[in-house]
Amino acid sequence: MNTYKSLIYASCILLISCLSNKKKVSKLPDNPIESLTGTSTKTWKLAKRYNNGTRMNMGDCFLSYRITYMTNMTFADNNGEYNDCGPSMIGKWEIITDKKGYSYIKQTSDQIPILLNIDKNYKFFKILKLNKDTLQIQFRHKQFSSKSTFVDLMVRDDINVKDRDFHWN
Numbered sequence: 001m002n003t004y005k006s007l008i009y010a011s012c013i014l015l016i017s018c019l020s021n022k023k024k025v026s027k028l029p030d031n032p033i034e035s036l037t038g039t040s041t042k043t044w045k046l047a048k049r050y051n052n053g054t055r056m057n058m059g060d061c062f063l064s065y066r067i068t069y070m071t072n073m074t075f076a077d078n079n080g081e082y083n084d085c086g087p088s089m090i091g092k093w094e095i096i097t098d099k100k101g102y103s104y105i106k107q108t109s110d111q112i113p114i115l116l117n118i119d120k121n122y123k124f125f126k127i128l129k130l131n132k133d134t135l136q137i138q139f140r141h142k143q144f145s146s147k148s149t150f151v152d153l154m155v156r157d158d159i160n161v162k163d164r165d166f167h168w169n
Helices: 002-020 030-037 060-064
Strands: 039-053 066-070 074-077 092-096 103-108 122-130 136-145 144-156
Touching: 030 066, 030 122, 039 060, 066 122, 103 144
Parallel strands: none
Antiparallel strands: 039 066, 039 144, 066 074, 074 092, 092 103, 103 122, 122 136, 136 144
């Protein structure tokens, strides 16, 4: 009889742990467009980047990178303003929500296939957090020979970020 109780107990623990590992759906603010763009434009800078959970070094191109989202549903980044950071990208954006309730920024640009080395002219960025000061996104990207999951923490351009120029020793 003890074996039977132990089996039921173990099954319950397994079921509870599986249910608690469900990924949390991020709730968007009441006005996500205004959180992303302000009243006309808002510029975001990269505060931290993670590659498969490991914090990445913040080199010159990451530190200088800015992306501006505009209320006319366009975006532009500033890569082309800096040596060796690649060309700037411009395009259109929209916020979409999938059947599971996850929200994404969908960027569309004819430059995406060339700059991101993908077949489509659009890319989805899962919104993990969005408010007037913070934009945290997650995306998959093929880097070298394998796909990696990146998480970018972005903040308004005017916010100071401690340890933003992080480098592994």
